[in-house]
Amino acid sequence: MSNAVEIRDLHYRAGKSFEIRELALNVPTGSMYGFLGPNGSGKTTTIRLILGLLRAQRGTITVLGGRVPEETPRILARTGYVPESPHLYPSLTVAEAMRFHAAFYPTWDPRWAADLQETFGLESQSLVGRLSKGERGKLEMLLALAQRPELLVLDEPTDGLDPVVRRDLLTALLDHVSQHNATVFISSHLVHELERICDWVGVMDRGRLVAELPMHSFKSGIKRLRVANAPALLGDTPFVVLSREPGEGAAEMWTVRGWQAPMSQWISGVGATLRDVIDLDLEEGFVELLRTFRGPRA
């Protein structure tokens, strides 16, 4: 399978406080890739590097088969981008902003732009600077989608928007993906939203990619176990124990990675009893992963 975005051995340093080190990342073509991470983990910086808006000190970035920064103009012509904070001219009207944007993209689809404008309820003559936050979010998404991009890069596209607007944006996005097989790279901390639509997950923390895997592996591999009469020392476990905490009575709660049902035999083998296997959803899995990656310091 080819990758729409491929990053190898990337180093980027801004000042003393923040750096991205040895970043390797793959976004498979046609996937919807959820890019997770706490605030300040380097998500936006990574996105800006991918789009050639920042220069890395070392490493390679390939987007839609072209190298960044050498081929950035060709890449950007085929990429839709919704930035974290709007970058539109406030003195333009909605119609002018659309015409202005269309001029840069030969693949601009005027009919769909008009459809979206109607669906989103954006008045042609409204000034961009006077739009509400939700309307601005819709206009940004309209501009990115109507250029019919092969790759969509969305940086917190629904952050701070109400559920109705979020739903409209998501529906329009899914419509584009089903018609054009586009690749979507979406960063968000609205984890539940990503859980519905994404088939790949990448997790950033402190400038490093701490996990990258298909959504179903991410969700199925991490479990919470309720174990009674467990020995203090476990020795070699067939799964990775991320944490152990006392529970009620003789029971303990373990958070484990790489769990498979036959491994319950190992637990009885050390004289303990497996009382329960609890599934974690994406959000809980994400929190556990960060907690253990950060170790006792956090």
Added chain:
Amino acid sequence: MFDHIDPRSPTPLYAQIAERLKVAVAAGELRPGESLPSVRQLAARLRLNPATIAQAYRELESEGFVEMRQGSGTFIKDVATERRASERSDQAVRLVRAMLAEAAKLGIQKDDLLRAMDRELGAKVS
């Protein structure tokens, strides 16, 4: 029909959708020749990745429940009566297993379960 699709469940979404459609076929809710919504429509309606819907349809096709006709859509196949009956009994086993697992967690014993079952079934009949 898809009210019970749960993105937080560890059962993959495509499997949940395929399962739900199989139940509908087994129950006669969906009739032979009826068409399923397009991948695009269903993805938009459920707000799910179109790839997930397409995977569910492919699974149903490989199990002989639907037929995908190039360019015109996905249609329910004429599933034999015995096949529908066996799908219903598979579903019954799944329901009971889920109930037993839940009961074990709560420490509910067999007798309590059977009594509750009789009572509920009785209430439905009368």
